[in-house]
Amino acid sequence: MNTGENVIRGWELANLDPEMFDAQIIEVSEVCKGCEYLDKCDTPGESMRQLKPKKGKLVQLGREQVGDGDVVDYYSLINEEDARYVLLKQPKHYWATACYVSEDQVPPWMLSALSKYRSEG
Numbered sequence: 001m002n003t004g005e006n007v008i009r010g011w012e013l014a015n016l017d018p019e020m021f022d023a024q025i026i027e028v029s030e031v032c033k034g035c036e037y038l039d040k041c042d043t044p045g046e047s048m049r050q051l052k053p054k055k056g057k058l059v060q061l062g063r064e065q066v067g068d069g070d071v072v073d074y075y076s077l078i079n080e081e082d083a084r085y086v087l088l089k090q091p092k093h094y095w096a097t098a099c100y101v102s103e104d105q106v107p108p109w110m111l112s113a114l115s116k117y118r119s120e121g
Helices: 108-120
Strands: 008-011 021-028 047-053 057-066 070-078 083-090 097-101
Touching: 008 083, 008 097, 047 057, 057 108
Parallel strands: none
Antiparallel strands: 008 047, 021 047, 057 070, 070 083, 083 097
16 A cells, blocks of 8 residues: 655645655646746645655555545654654545544554564564
8 A cells, every 4th residue: 555655645735744744846736837926936726745754664554535535544654763643634625634643543454554564674
């Protein structure tokens, strides 16, 4: 399930933790591409953004579809000290959001996949 890219991506995704992640705009929608101010805009509306950890390894644990086409992804950010868990919500008709969650909020079947990455060290 892990994309191997060590990033979290979503439309209009805000940086959940600037101390842990670098944020980057990787694509803008057609509406923004035609804007005469795009070259001066730091945060274009309707842009695909990604978060890349400043240190550690990001592992995508799994994905579930909820509601009417909304998608949630769970990630673990593994570093020397510990593992933190991130929930990425991608509503079908709205911007993505990411937040930290506790280990007990991650579905157990997703946590079982994490043991492989912990053993690889």
